[in-house]
Amino acid sequence: MPCCAFAAFLFSQLILGVAAVRRIVLGARAESRSQTNAAVEWRLPESGGAAAGSVIRPTSRRPRRLSVPIFALAALIELAVLCGAIYGVRAHLGHTHHESVDATDTR
């Protein structure tokens, strides 16, 4: 059924790894707590119950929750690697320059 299954599978390996560590450290209570999904406890408020035929309009946009989306995390990592690479190339070019100066001096 689910799309992107392999990515979820990879992700699951990380999550299950963390869960295993947590289970070892915190015991069985941590596991049972983690298995209950708070989202499904939600209930449509009485006032928000839709009478038939009522026109439902968009609400004003709320600020998005402060979370760290996976793509942002991945992008940050890539950015860090890219910065490291640029730094490395610059350092390398500088090093090459010094080497050639040294070689001239030796001669």
Place this chain on the structure above:
Amino acid sequence: MTTSSQEIASTYDLAAPLIRKRRSAGPITAARQRRSALIYATLCFVGLLPLFTKMSAGARAAGLGLWFPGAGFLAVGGWAVLLLPVTLVLFALALFAWFGAGMVVAPIIVWIAAALGAGSMARGEIAAASPYVVPALVALAFAYVHRRTQRLKRVGLAKLDERNRYLPSAIAEVVERATPVASAAQRELAADDLAALRYVLDRALQPIGELGGFDKIDQFQTASLRYQLNHLGYTLALAQCHYTPSFHGYLSQAQRNLIEQYLQKPIWDYWLYESAWGHLNFTNPDPASKDNIMLTGWFGLHVGMYTSASGDRRYADPGSLTFRLSRHRAFHHDLHSLERSVLQNFQDSEFCLYPCEPNWVYPICNHYGMTSLALYDRLFETSYAAFTLNRWLESLDREFTDDSGSVIGLRSALTGIRFPFPAAEAGFADFTNCFAPERARRMWAVARHDIEPLLTKDDQGNARVTLPGNGFDFGNYRQGWAGVYATILNAAHEFGDEEIAAAAQRSLDRDCGRRDDGGIVRYTKASNLSNTFAVRARIVRRDDFRNAVTQGPSAAVFTGPILAEAKYPDVLVARARSHGDDLDLVLYPGAQSGPQTLRLERLRPGAQYALIGAGEGVCRADETGAASIQVDLRGRTPVQIALRD
């Protein structure tokens, strides 16, 4: 005249009643793999050039770094060797970004950056052993992969032989066990089903922009809101199609809400990023253009099922499905353009099947796409599915089926590499039932054969499904079997196997934290996605998905009287069906017993109708064909509205 997609599929499948034996890799897959191997061989050759030409230590380290990510650090030697595992972890994360969000550039950047980094760190001479160690490691890795591939191939082929041996009798058993298709007269939601359906209605009847009761984790992976919205929509459309086709009111409103929710930018704007870092397309992030079948295929089916079940064709109007990016920019679509996108991508793709995230082809999403075409063909008398189905099925067999005859989870369109992931027949069979029923029956026979050993007895001696391990819920990335139980339940119902369906339902109720309170059934140890799928799986019966796609409700419900308004959740509708001039209702009080007002429409203007059931009497339709009636709801309340002579 349009050609039925089923006729085409049957012609193709009748030629091979058993699973075909094929080469392990199809021709396109093999070509992509050869291209990948050639590119890799070139990289290795280029990587060796600095060694042979006695270039600087930096160039030699960078060159070795082209053999695999971080290999250059072995050439640098010393403490730099510790950067190899760091690079491999980063590379794994980059691969994850590629898998998960189509970020093609991520692994390339990590690989090249690591090679350049190693090159910049090398001083004087590289580690003497590194020119031998790096190729040796690569050779070892290749030997391991080759050996594993060959072993899996042998196991797969043995499984294929076993399957082809048992399939004739297994298919016969599937046919024998299948309950008859329920007639329209028998269709009525039980009180438990209504309580389960309230879980879905509660979420769907929220103001646009509010998503209470949804799992909000990320918008790239399987927990994304778009999949939750789609499955809520499928469930309501199936309920409307088979149980309450003559009830519009809050049921149609709920489905339209879900469609409108889907058009909100936070739901689909993941494509801005994926088209940028996956297609390197920074100018036209139209979500229904190239690739992205996880949107067009799923959403097309969602909108199509609403259109079919309700008869409401508003989403066929130009611009009715507009994805608005900003005040100044929007992508104007409708059901036609969504389905044209699916068809066009099928035609343009060498694999026929095409990617979700850039470069990743998921056969399951392509099943959604093909099903959406089959539904669209019926609604608008086109031949999109018939036009492409033969090629699609052949490609599925050749490029996306493993040695055992099972459809694989995913393949990289770019490299041709298949990544191992269990994809079960039960998950594909109900879709296949919509456009290739013979093949679907074969898939369910295989699934049933695999499920049977998992049937055990509970403490009361009733059959249940017992699965090993803790499971995984794709809707929230936590442990749990709810999604798998629901998948088995759904497929078992679709193929009329009530024994396995009852066992799966029992496991769901026992293992997944079933809670019944406030008139709502839900599973606390399951994601919203799995909860929703469990509702759908609970209410469908033999061939319901297939018939919703290939037939839809009977013609009479689109002309006869409808229940147009009822208050939610005070009035729960278990049955609403017109046979032409009448309206047959079964209602339950959602909160308290007592009188409720209902509004009827599409009555004959000025005609008198008899009310039989709760609050018997007579009502007269006004000049628009509408009337309001009062009924006294106490438990299960049948109400019949019949035209008086």
